[in-house]
Amino acid sequence: MANIIIIEDDTKVLNQFRQYFKELNEDHRLRFFSNSEEFQNLYLKSSAGDIAAHPLFKAFNQAQMSWLVSADFQTTSPFAEVAAKLQINKDGKITAFDVATAKSGKAFGLPMDQIKVLKSIDELVPESFRVLWQDFRGSVKEGKVISNAFPITTSAGAWLLKISGQKRGENAVDLVLRHQPDVFLPLLETEKKIASAQAAEATKNEEEPEELKLLSTIDLLVFRTSCVKGAPTEWLTKTAEAMKLKGYGPPDFRVRFVATMHEEQTSDKGLLVHSQLDDVICLPLDRLIFLQKMELTLGLPKRSRPSFLFMQEEKLPIEISKLVSMELLSDVGFAIRNPVALAPGTISRFKIRFPALRETVVTLARSHSSVEHPEAEGQFLVYFHFFGAQHESRKRIFTYLNRSGNYKGLHTEDATKFEFSSENLFLTAREKEKKHVIVLDADPDQAESLAGLIRDGINQTEVITENSYYLFLRKYLNFVDEGDKPKAKPPATDATAAAGAAPPSPPPPIEPVNLDEIRLATNHDLYADQVEWLIGTSNSHLISTLTPFGEQDAVMGFPAAQLLQNDLSWRTLFRGSDNEHVLDETIKLVITTHKNNKRKFALADATGTFKWLQVEIEPHTVPEQLKITLAPLENTEWMKNQETKIPRLDLLVISEDLVPENVDSWLEGLKGLALKANLITANDELKVVVVGEKFSPERLLVYRHSKVSGLHSRPLNARAFLFEATSHMQAPFSKHNFDNQNWNEVKLKVHMTKEVILEGISEFGSSLISPATIQPGTVLYLHESIFENAPNQCLPARFYHSEEIQGQKGMFSCAFIYYGITDAFLKFCRAWIRDTYAAKKAKES
Numbered sequence: 082m083a084n085i086i087i088i089e090d091d092t093k094v095l096n097q098f099r100q101y102f103k104e105l106n107e108d109h110r111l112r113f114f115s116n117s118e119e120f121q122n123l124y125l126k127s128s129a130g131d132i133a134a135h136p137l138f139k140a141f142n143q144a145q146m147s148w149l150v151s152a153d154f155q156t157t158s159p160f161a162e163v164a165a166k167l168q169i170n171k172d173g174k175i176t177a178f179d180v181a182t183a184k185s186g187k188a189f190g191l192p193m194d195q196i197k198v199l200k201s202i203d204e205l206v207p208e209s210f211r212v213l214w215q216d217f218r219g220s221v222k223e224g225k226v227i228s229n230a231f232p233i234t235t236s237a238g239a240w241l242l243k244i245s246g247q248k249r250g251e252n253a254v255d256l257v258l259r260h261q262p263d264v265f266l267p268l269l270e271t272e273k274k275i276a277s278a279q280a281a282e283a284t285k286n287e288e289e290p291e292e293l294k295l296l297s298t299i300d301l302l303v304f305r306t307s308c309v310k311g312a313p314t315e316w317l318t319k320t321a322e323a324m325k326l327k328g329y330g331p332p333d334f335r336v337r338f339v340a341t342m343h344e345e346q347t348s349d350k351g352l353l354v355h356s357q358l359d360d361v362i363c364l365p366l367d368r369l370i371f372l373q374k375m376e377l378t379l380g381l382p383k384r385s386r387p388s389f390l391f392m393q394e395e396k397l398p399i400e401i402s403k404l405v406s407m408e409l410l411s412d413v414g415f416a417i418r419n420p421v422a423l424a425p426g427t428i429s430r431f432k433i434r435f436p437a438l439r440e441t442v443v444t445l446a447r448s449h450s451s452v453e454h455p456e457a458e459g460q461f462l463v464y465f466h467f468f469g470a471q472h473e474s475r476k477r478i479f480t481y482l483n484r485s486g487n488y489k490g491l492h493t494e495d496a497t498k499f500e501f502s503s504e505n506l507f508l509t510a511r512e513k514e515k516k517h518v519i520v521l522d523a524d525p526d527q528a529e530s531l532a533g534l535i536r537d538g539i540n541q542t543e544v545i546t547e548n549s550y551y552l553f554l555r556k557y558l559n560f561v562d563e564g565d566k567p568k569a570k571p572p573a574t575d576a577t578a579a580a581g582a583a584p585p586s587p588p589p590p591i592e593p594v595n596l597d598e599i600r601l602a603t604n605h606d607l608y609a610d611q612v613e614w615l616i617g618t619s620n621s622h623l624i625s626t627l628t629p630f631g632e633q634d635a636v637m638g639f640p641a642a643q644l645l646q647n648d649l650s651w652r653t654l655f656r657g658s659d660n661e662h663v664l665d666e667t668i669k670l671v672i673t674t675h676k677n678n679k680r681k682f683a684l685a686d687a688t689g690t691f692k693w694l695q696v697e698i699e700p701h702t703v704p705e706q707l708k709i710t711l712a713p714l715e716n717t718e719w720m721k722n723q724e725t726k727i728p729r730l731d732l733l734v735i736s737e738d739l740v741p742e743n744v745d746s747w748l749e750g751l752k753g754l755a756l757k758a759n760l761i762t763a764n765d766e767l768k769v770v771v772v773g774e775k776f777s778p779e780r781l782l783v784y785r786h787s788k789v790s791g792l793h794s795r796p797l798n799a800r801a802f803l804f805e806a807t808s809h810m811q812a813p814f815s816k817h818n819f820d821n822q823n824w825n826e827v828k829l830k831v832h833m834t835k836e837v838i839l840e841g842i843s844e845f846g847s848s849l850i851s852p853a854t855i856q857p858g859t860v861l862y863l864h865e866s867i868f869e870n871a872p873n874q875c876l877p878a879r880f881y882h883s884e885e886i887q888g889q890k891g892m893f894s895c896a897f898i899y900y901g902i903t904d905a906f907l908k909f910c911r912a913w914i915r916d917t918y919a920a921k922k923a924k925e926s
Contacts, residue, residue, distance in 0.1 A: 082108035083379050084296040086124075088304035089341070090115040097366050098303070105375060112296060117309040117316060123295070125323045140213060140229065143328030148209055148232075150272045155238040158260040161185035171252045173201030173218065190237025202256075205233045221246040221254050230265070233258075241265045299329045299336050301379060305364075306342045306353065313340065314355050321357045337378050341366075344903045352877060352901055354860050360879065361901040370907065373845045374898060377881070382857065384882040384896055390845055393914045397839040400864040401849070402432065402832035402875065409824035412479055412490055413801040414446065414466035416824065417833070422451035422461045428468055428785050432832040432864070434873070435481040441874060442477050444470045445785055445792070449808060449819075466805050469776055469784060469792035482825060489823050490800055491816055499821070501540040501814040516810045517727045518544045521553050522736040522772075523670055523678055531734055531772065531797075538803040540814030545727070548680060550739045551662040557727065558754040599683045602692035602713050608634035611712040614645055618672050618705045622648040627708070636711070637694075638687030651709075654684050671698050671707060674738050681714065730760035730767070731810045737773025737780075744787040766790070768809040772797065832875065834864055842867065842917075844910050846878065846898040854883040855895040867913050871906045 083106070087098050095113060102109045114120040141149070159165075165188060166179035175196060178188065186193050189205060199205070206214040210231060217229055228245040245257045302320075309316040317338060330336045339360045340353050353361055359378050362371060373389040409416035427448040434441050446465035454460040467475070482488040503513065518535055522528035528546040535544050547553045554560035604610065613627040623645065630641035637654060644650050655664045660682060671678050677699035683691045697710040733751075741747045752767040761767055770791035771784070784792050791805045803817035812818070838850045855861070862875040869875075877900040886892045 082106060082110065083300035084110050084298055086112050086114070086120060086296070086299055086302040088114045088117055088120055088302070088308045090305070090308050094364065094366065101366070101368060101371050102375070105372060110296065115308065117304065124329070125320070125327065145209055145213070148207065149241070150269060152232060152239050154241045154262070154266065154269070156262050156266065159189045159233070159240050160258070160260070164257055164259040166255065166257050168249065169202055169254050169256060173203050175199060175202055176253070189233060189235045191235055205235060207232055207234055217246065218254065221248045223248040298331050299324065300331050301337045301339065303339045303341065306340055313353055317355050317358060334382055337381060339378060356858050359881070360898055363901055363903055367904070367907060370845055370902065377846070377898060381881060384884070387843070387845070390843055391914070392841045392843045392847065393918055394841045395839070395917065397842070397866050399837060399839045399849070399866050399868065400430065400834040401837050402834040402862045402864060404830045404862070405833045407433070407827055407829040407831045408462065410482065410827045411822060411824050412475070412482060412798065413804045413822060414449065414464060416462045416464045417831070418454060418457065419461050419463045420459070423448045423463045425450060426788070430785065430834045432834065432875070433829065435477065435829070437484070438477055438481060440477060442474045444474050445781065447791070466808070467801060469781055469794060471775060471794055472796060475798055485825055488825065492821050492823050494816065496816045499540065499814055499816050499818065512813070516542045516731040516812050517729055518542060518732045518734065519553065519557065519730060520544060520546045520734045521550065521739060522546070523548055523667070523738060524736070525679070527736070534799055534803070535806060538815055538817055539807060539812050542812065543727070549663045549666060551666050552659065554754065555659070557730070557760070558758045560754055599691045599693055602637070602694045604713055606637050606686065606692060607711060607713065608636065608641060611710050612636055613708060613710045614651065615701055615706050615708055618707055621652070621668065623651055624706060637684060637692070655682065656685065660684065667698055668707065670738060671700060675700050727760065730755055732806060733767070733769045735769060735771055737771050737776070740771055742783070744783055744789060748788055770805065770809070832862055832864070839866070840894060842910070842914055844902070844907055844914070846896070848894050848896040850886065851893050851895050852891060854893050855880045857881050857883070860900060867910060870909045872903055876906065877901060
């Protein structure tokens with residue numbers, strides 16, 4: 082049985098409450114009020130400006146307050162003066178009085194000889210206040226005075242005194258006892274009148290119907306937000322505190338509170354969130370939802386098993402979020418207010434709804450740094466830079482920033498103010514050193530474009546481009562493939578063997594050659610302007626030659642008839658460990674990305690002379706086939722030698738096309754090679770920024786849990802890319818450095834999410850698996866899966882219980898109730914559960 086207060090002014094809803102609570106338990110006792118004033122006048126009359134509100138009486142409970150009201154206190158002082166000073170020892174025995182009191186020969190209405198025989202001053206404090214008094218004595222300290230009000234009783238009478246105490250040395254406490262009848266007695270007189278009126282009301286109630294009688298305790302208070310006076314959260318705070326002081330809470334728990342409101346009020350702006358508000362229920366009431374939620378709420382703080390609605394067990398990956406305050410924003414990142422600093426490199430997912438923009442911006446962001454908040458004590462400003470932000474999201478951010486006026490990304494656009502000067506005496510040796518960057522992209526044009534962006538945007542930077550991942554490993558990380566051995570000559574095909582034709586003679590061995598000694602191939606090295614053939618994607622076997630050849634035609638000195646008729650004979654052109662590796666890498670890249678790839682190869686002709694050729698490999702119009710094209714090169718600018726030895730690697734910019742599926746294992750291996758090649762130290766992180774086309778949600782998920790330093794999508798936001806590069810390299814000689822960033826002040830509530838596993842689905846709530854307990858009363862938001870169909874694409878949930886999962890140490894099952902469920906989401910959820918359950922049963926059968 083529960084005692085329940087309902088504040089509601091709609092007769093139809095009141096009748097539903099009667100019906101539904103009776104269905105829960107016929108013994109529930111209900112009391113109805115049309116507004117908060119009616120309820121407060123009857124149950125909380127003495128809560129405003131009364132004795133309980135006086136600061137000296139905050140610690141008293143209801144029983145102690147009742148004792149004070151019923152006591153007959155003296156109006157004259159128990160001392161010769163209004164106040165008396167005395168000293169007690171550590172046991173509470175009175176050891177000295179002030180001179181005036183000692184001369185009077187009496188205290189507390191008793192002769193001094195009766196006072197001296199007291200073992201402790203505790204004997205003068207009524208029994209019901211004794212524990213509180215002893216706590217007061219134990220709390221006194223040296224150098225600080227504390228005060229409280231206490232009654233003192235002797236055979237001569239009772240007094241209500243303000244008592245102040247201060248410790249004196251190790252074994253003594255100084256006390257000042259002050260009689261203040263003009264302060265306390267008027268308050269007590271008011272309380273006596275209220276108590277008398279309540280007693281009369283109680284006597285009257287004996288003759289009235291049961292539902293008009295006052296309740297001594299209250300288990301649940303249900304209120305409609307429009308029926309309370311003032312802001313609902315403020316009213317709730319005051320009411321909860323007053324009910325606690327009055328002792329209305331059940332003995333094993335606090336009073337539970339549930340708010341009701343119409344659907345249109347449950348937007349992010351209007352939804353109530355309060356530490357003591359256990360649920361928000363939308364009107365009109367749904368019977369089953371109401372019954373189930375009231376059963377769970379009245380069972381708190383325990384976790385109840387649902388009786389009215391079914392829980393569909395379903396392990397679903399979802400996300401939960403907390404609302405955080407975004408305070409600064411630019412097109413390169415943002416800053417949020419947070420109670421703790423975040424470690425640099427923490428990747429989080431954010432959902433942002435900008436005013437006046439319909440679409441929600443969803444983006445990953447990586448923490449950059451944390452600083453103490455300039456205005457909020459104990460809070461931090463945590464700076465993030467965007468991580469893998471897609472073009473549409475960046476466009477919406479730009480739109481919002483530009484609506485606030487003429488948005489400027491930088492304080493100054495004058496790059497000359499940030500140029501490096503070797504004469505700057507304040508620079509350290511490390512700051513004077515050049516930063517070294519490698520841009521690794523299979524597309525030479527894209528690689529050079531990125532390299533140029535870095536060279537132009539950041540002073541004191543050496544940028545190298547590389548188009549082959551294999552050559553990057555070999556040239557800069559000293560990687561040697563143990564499997565590199567001379568390949569056996571290609572076997573003769575069945576057709577040539579049957580015809581008795583001898584296989585092609587093996588070409589002469591090739592020796593390593595200086596890059597400066599390699600010449601350009603000419604049209605004389607090919608039998609046509611360009612030579613094309615088709616190979617299969619599964620085994621690289623030659624399918625057909627697209628450029629017809631005659632008996633005397635040759636390719637790089639090799640007879641075309643021999644080179645382009647055998648299944649794998651064409652690979653003779655690419656002999657040599659480096660060429661073979663780069664060829665296989667290129668074929669694999671074209672197959673996986675479905676993009677054309679042009680690459681320069683130094684191929685050895687029939688005499689072993691190396692010559693540069695352009696080789697293009699592209700998907701053919703026929704599935705499972707690739708076209709290979711050989712052509713001479715005309716432009717020689719690219720032949721200018723690049724430095725292949727660098728003292729350290731400050732930043733690696735790599736195309737997404739070259740990054741394997743298992744990102745973290747790849748990064749660990751790469752870091753090991755860089756460490757072994759002395760390009761980083763043991764204390765350094767290998768800084769890797771990935772650049773790619775539009776990332777799929779699955780791929781973003783991989784990067785979200787990786788140690789990649791940065792992630793950028795094309796078309797590139799050059800400012801964001803350069804800002805991040807200066808941060809990773811600690812390169813201050815750029816107008817894009819952190820100190821020159823201009824941040825717009827904003828005040829936006831945004832969702833900061835993390836991934837969890839949902840344990841089940843229902844219409845009323847569920848539970849999820851978390852690596853940490855979630856405190857009861859916490860309101861978080863549910864995202865993904867069915868919750869994308871709730872208003873604002875997320876659903877608030879209030880957590881009420883957490884317990885460790887048996888057999889899974891450090892993992893917790895955290896139960897929650899949906900908060901403010903709309904009718905539309907409720908219908909969708911029921912249909913989803915019904916269809917999923919039916920499909921599951923059909924599969925099992």
